[in-house]
Amino acid sequence: VFGESVSVNEGESVTLVTGLTEIQANDVLEWRFGAGNDRIAIINKPAGVTKTYDEVLGGNFKDRLKLDDKTGSLTIMNVRTTDSGYFEVSTTIAEDIRRHS
Structure with a gap:
């Protein structure tokens, strides 16, 4: 949900x-x-990485995040009052990095 409050x-x-x-x-x-803009999930297609960061925020999201590797949607299971706050998603296009030796 973009720019909308979800209850x-x-x-x-x-x-x-x-x-x-x-x-x-x-x-x-x-x-x-949150206010600290803590990264809680990433999909890095060029690197082949799909990961949730359960350990951030004192493990608040441990075993409760599910990331859809096709659409990037993030599901938070068993929502707690401490989950209230601002969530932000950003997408960038990775540049083709070439190394010369």
Whole structure:
């Protein structure tokens, strides 16, 4: 949901969408949360990485994040009151990096 407030009852799941139908081969997508803009998930297609960062924020999201590697949507399971806050998603296109020796 872009720029919208989402209300969820404690214990439910919520899916935050990117608006993308498919992440492209050169895309890097990051989800960030809270005032500290902490990274909680990333999809880096060029590097072949899809990862959630359960350890950030004292492990607040441990075992509760699910990242859709096709669309980049982020599902938060078993929502807690501490999950309230600002979530931001960004997508960039990775540049073709060439090394010369």
